[in-house]
Amino acid sequence: MPELLKSIQQANRSLAVLIDPEKMELDAIEAFAKAIPLTLSSLKKKLQIDQFFFFVGGSTMENTDINQWIKKLKEHTDTAVVLFPGSPEQLSENADGLLFLSLLSGRNPEFLIAHQVAAAMQLKKTHLEVIPTGYLLIDGGKETAVQRVSKTVPLSQNHIQNIVNHAYAAALMGNQLIYLEAGSGAVKSVAAEIVREVSAQINVPLIVGGGLRTIAQIEAVYNAGAKIVVVGTAIEENINWNG
Incomplete structure (x- = not known):
């Protein structure tokens, strides 16, 4: 495995x-890498985190090597x-792995299958661990950057069963991770009730991200069944963020 x-x-x-x-210049990486361990150490203690990852990507990333x-x-x-990745152009052999995303909440074929086909042969030649992920x-x-770029409409949090249906379908299709994403800088994060209902119906790990800014919010999402929580904007705005 x-x-x-x-x-x-x-x-x-x-x-x-x-x-x-696109939001972190090349010459800022070293300082970030030196500062982030203190933040992660604090979060590990507060939230009983077992392990950390860096997820790297963006919706456009047009001016970055x-x-x-x-x-x-x-x-x-x-x-x-x-x-x-937001597109096949965001692949790199230098990473450890890749979330092979299908934007299943939308109906734009570019993000359902076209980008995946474009990336397929390149990925076959890499050492990257590729993990099929229903997004x-x-x-x-x-409105988020993902919504603008993909030209798709997000699923309403008022229709929980519809979200559950999408997640369960994603699992049946063979995706090994399911990602519920409220989007970068979301005003409201994915409700714990939604996380609970989805996690109860799938047998693959659940990722939740977007709009999570407090320890209480993150704790609620973990308790509801998330295996991975993603934090972006909060740390982007304050490297010393600790909830």
Whole structure:
């Protein structure tokens, strides 16, 4: 069994720090890598975290050399780096793994299958651990970059059964992770009730991200059944963030 996926399955709580390379210059990586361990240590104690990941990706990333960026990050950290790509152009052999995303909440064929086909042969030639991931965009109270770029509509948090149906279908299709995403800078995170209902119906690890800014919010999401919680904007705005 692949090592990253195995570690996710076996851990009780994992936390991923989402980094958009377009928002962090190459020469800022070393300082980030030196500062982030104190933040992670604090979060580990407060939330009983078993392991950490860096998720790297963005919706556009038009002006970034992703290979050089990840190579630089890997020079300064031992934390596993997992690609969270918005397009086939965001692949890099320098990472440890990749979430092979299908945007199943939308109906845009570019994000359901076209990007995946474009990336397939490139991924076949890499050492990357590729993890099929059903990606569900959930309404976080504001239009997100994912919504604009993908030209899809997020699933309403008022229709929980519809979200459950999408997640269960994603698992039946063979996805090894399910990701509920409220979007970067979301006004409201994915409700714990939704996390609870989804986790009760699937037998694969659940990732939850978007709009999580407090320890209480994150604790509620873990208690509801999330295996991985993703924090991005809070740490992006304050490297010393600790909830």
